[in-house]
Structure formats: C-alpha cells, structure tokens
Amino acid sequence: MAIVEHVESEGAAVSSGGGADGVRRRDFINIAAVSFAGVGAVAVVVPLVDQMNPSADVLALASTEVDISSIQPGQAIKTTFRSQPLFVRHLTDKEIAEADKVDPSTLRDPQTLAERTVDGKKQWLITMGVCTHLGCVPLGAGEGENRGEYGGYFCPCHGSSYDTAARIRKGPAPKNLEVPKFSFTSDTAILVG
Amino acid sequence: MSFPWAEQYTPKHPAMQWIDEKLPLPRLVYNAVGAGYPVPRNLNYFWNFGVLAGLALMIQIVTGVIMAMHYGANTLVAFGTVEQTMRDVNAGWLMRYAHANGASFFFIVVYLHIFRGLYFGSYKAPREMVWLLGLVIFLLMMATAFMGYVLPWGQMSYWGAKVITGLFGAIPVVGEPIQTWLLGGFAPGNASLNRFFSLHFLLPFVIAAVVILHIWALHIPGSSNPTGVEVKGPQDTVPFHPYYTAKDGFGAGVFLILFAVLLFYAPNYLGHPDNYIEANPLSTPAHIVPEWYFWPFYAILRAFTVDFFFIPAKLLGVLAMFASILLLFFLPWLDTSPVRSGSYRPTFKKFFWILIIDVLILGYCGGAPAAEPYVMISQVAAAYYFAHFLIILPLISRFEKPLPLPNSITEAVLANHGRTDGETVAVPAE
DSSP, X not given: OHHHHHHHHHHHHHHHHTOTTSOOHHHHHHHHHHHHHHHHHHHXXXXXXXXXXOOHXXXXXXXXXXXXXXXXTTOEEEEEETTEEEEEEEOOHHHHHHHXXXXXXXSSSOOOTGGGSBTTBTTEEEEESOOTTTOOOOBOSSTTOOOTTTEEEEOTTTOOEEETXXXXXXXXXXXXXXXXOEEEEETTEEEEX | OOOTTSOOOOOOSHHHHHHHHHOOHHXXXXXXXXXXXXXXXXXXXXXXHHHHHHHHHHHHHHHHHHHHHTOOOSTTTHHHHHHHHXXXXXXXXXXXXXXXXXXXXXXXXXXXXXXXXXXXXXTSTTOHHHHHHHHHHHHHHHHHHHHHHHTTOBHHHHHHHHHHHHHHHTSTTTHHHHHHHHHTSSSSOHHHHHHHHHHHHHHHHHHHHHHHHHHHHHHTTOOOXXXXXXXXXXXXXXXXIIIIHHHHHHXXXXXXXXXXXXXXXXXXXXXXXXXXXXXXXXXXXSSOOOOGGGHHHHHHXXXXXXXXXXXXXXXXXXXXXXXXXXXXXXXXXXXXXXXXXXXXOHHHHHHHHHHHHHHHHHHHHHHSOSOTTHHHHXXXXXXXXXXXXXXXXXXXXXXXXXXXXXXSHHHHHHHHTTOOOTTTSOOTTO
C-alpha cells in the first residue's frame, strides 16, 4: 500500500512537472514493461503448444515403401501409412473400363480415374482406407469382402459405396477415398508420402 | 453474501478459536454448507442433485486416482493393464467398474440437475453466473469423459477417438492441422493416449475448482426454490445444516443404493462389448456409438445429410452439435419471463415437457444405427430442439399469462399443507 501511494504521488509530480499531453513517464514504463512481458509470455506459449504436434519419430514414419510385385489384377492389399490403413489395388481392365465409363460431372466429388492414378499406370489405384464420412475402414481390399454395388469399396458403418476408382457413389460420405501423395520408385515398388 | 439472519460461527473450544484467528477455514465451511447458510425451507428432492453431482465427482476422483496407480499409458500395454487391474489387482475390478459406472451416474445426476434448473428457471437473474459456470462444468465433464473412454484402448476407445477428433477435421482449412495437433499424429496413437491420460487426470481437478466457483456464485443470491419467489425474511429459510444435510444425506443413500445395484449386478450394462477387443486401426467395429450420455448430441451431429449452400453436411453437423450446447449459454437472455418457476407458467410447462421428450428421442436416435427412419426422426427432433430455444421460448416469455405467484415461500408452503391460517401455525419444520 505504501509503495502504491509513493508511485502515485511521484507520478503526479512528474506529470504536473512536464507532460503537457497528460502522458507520464511512468505510463510509458508500465506499458513497455507489460508489453515486454506479454511478448515473452507468447514466446513461451509457442513450444507449449507445438509439443503436441507429431513428434520426430512419428514424422519419420510419414512415408512408407510398398512392394507391389505380387499383387495380381483384381487383387488388393491393405497396408498402413501414417498408422492408417492404405489400400493398394491392382485394377482389372474391366474395372478400369467401368470407372472410365462414368461421366465425372455426375459425381458428388468429380474426378476421373486418370486424375486419381499415375500416368501410364492406371491399373494401380492407391488410396487411404479411411471412409471420408467418419473415418471407418471400408471393406473390399481383402479377399472375398463385400465391395458394394459399385464394385469398389463398401463402408459397413453407414453404407457408403465407392466405385472401382474409389469415388463416392452412394451413402453419406462427402468425398472420394483420399489418394495420398505417392510415386513409383520402380515398376514393382511405390513410395507413399 | 448470505442473509443478515444467518447464524454466526462462534467457536467455543479454545483450539478452534485459535484456528479461526489464523485461518478461518472452519468458518468458511460453516457459512457455506453448515448452519451459517440459510436455505429456502421448501426445496424438494430435485434440489438434491447438486450435492449428488459433487458426491459423484468425489467417487470419480478417488477411484480414478487408484486406477491410475495400475494403468500404463502406452498403446503396447494400456489394454493389458486395464485387464490386469480387473483380474489381478486386489479389488481392481471394483475400482474399474465403480469408475466406469460412476461416470454414467455422474451424468445422470448432472442431467437431472440441469433438468431442475430448466424447469424451475434457476438460470434466471440473479443466478445467471451460476448457470454459466454449470455449463462450463458440463463441457469439462464431456471432455473428461471422452478422454477417459479412450484410455482402455479398446476398439470403441480407438474409433471413438478417431470419430470425435475427426469432427475438428471438418473445419475448413485449419481442420486437419488441428486434428493432427490434437492427436499428435495422423491417427490415434501413443502420443494421443499419453496426452489424453494426462488431461483426463488434470481435468477433474479443474472441474472441482469450477464447482467451488459455481457454489460461490450460488451463495451470493442464495438457492432458488420451487416457487421461484425470492426469500423475503427469516421465516422463509432454514439453516442448511441440519435440515438439508439430512435431506441430502437421504438422497445420497438412495443414490448409492442404485449405484451399487448397477455396479454389482449389471456392471457392463452401459458399456459396449467391442471395447473388450483391443484397438485395431485396420478394422472398424460395425456400429460405432459413443457412451449413452453423448447420444442426443451425436444424433444432432448425424442429422445433417445434405450440403447447404457451400457448407458441407459434415461441417454443418459439427457446428450444430456445438451450437446445441453453446445455445444454453444464452438461455438466461432467451427466456425473458420474470416468472422463474415452471409451476406458475402453464404454456411454458407444456413446451418444457415436449422439449424433454424431444431430447429423449434424440438420445434414442443417437444410439441407433445411422439409417432410416432414425436419420429423419433426428432431423425433425434436432430442428425442434433449436426451435424451442430460439423461437418458442422467447415467444412464450412474451405472450404467456402466468398463474398468480404466492406472496412468499412461507405462504406457498402453508397453502400446500392445507392451512390458510398461516399466522397461527408455528414453523412446521422445527
């Protein structure tokens, strides 16, 4: 209490002595000190927030190499990419034809099979196995699983059906199955991520 | 704070006097939940649920701290340590079942507590702050319950975490970075499990702190009561202790009996069998549902199936779900009727019960599979929920003619007992 009174009386003395605009030197020091502390506090918050982002070991697994040499036409494999399921599917000529037959403008998420695959390797359909509705794993990658009425993938949770280009055709999902960034490292291997 | 006729704390024992001079903690307790807090004399059993919610919170903290002693927050061992707690730890099964069912009972009493507040207008001036803090507690409870459900690392834990954090992914542009940030990875994993454990341990103590603020804010105007008429004098109140400590004690006994029945005879009744299967990121359970206490909100989330202008259906659902709770923060200003208690508001009362039925229907649909007719029913019920608060309630407040209010709490109490000659009757409770 005594200190506050001291500051006030001193401040009054300064302002009456000089500040024609009513701003005291003490005001400037207060604002400068609080601003400086504020900047410091914000700087400290950055690492506190950033530590929740994926750590280096999680990011180190952010790309996955997949050997596709043994996948026959009509077959698919289920592997993981960023700890989520990844579908690698070798389309048959019939499935490619079915996908190409569709007019993309009639689709909910218009895309052609060519846009979803790599040039010249249209038979390799690589998508995330994560339904775009609420994140379930669709069926259709495993042997004998229900592929839904469009012959691609079928999500058992809420009945979303995907076609042979893994595009959404029926059900609540808003988007096609996501195609991750990937490239062919050789004719029989892909690098995802 | 409190009324001028409140009983004064006068320590008799020299030791208590000595403490009171140094740290008046016993005085604080006496004035908060002792004889020093005058309470309306006409509170009914719906006024028990605040204390019961506090009891439920204490049960959760005690059993939870014990569970944490036997738990390993690592995806490799989490599922196993929970099963080990169930089978090998002395009384571990009791702790886990008490904790899991305790969460359900916590929500049951809190929902009844909110029900009480809605019907008797407890959210109205001068108690808006009590209501707002209560909603903060409710939000914290939901976050805590969600994170706790992830810890056993079963199938429902994993997929629940994925779906719920996926809600944030629906936000345009920043959604996916937020989801990744929340999970500490691209899908629920070890980082997610660890942070959920840390926060699940922390949040109950934050809740306890907000509960103290909630009670503090309540004790400024004092408790409301079934008539909604404010306390006018000493004849309208009785001391909290022994009158309401006794009444709450009885309520706590009933609560504990019902809790014990579920705990010992049907401990898995409210759980999902899928959560006894260890989390598997490559296989989705056929039917993902949250715990029952989230069902009404889950139904609102899933009610949106078509895009509206440029907003995708999924984002609409997320916005509606959050809005359904945030809306309640505005309730004190949406219901402008000066009459608090629903007992004196004939029109309000009818629509209040329709709202309760509406919420129960939403709850039922939220637990059902996302197929017709449930989607359509949830759409209608969700629309009605918003219409109730945004349209019906303000209109009722405007046009309703309330019934005549009693002049005082005492008059209402004596009328209830068939005695009109209030003057000659002594205070019956004493």
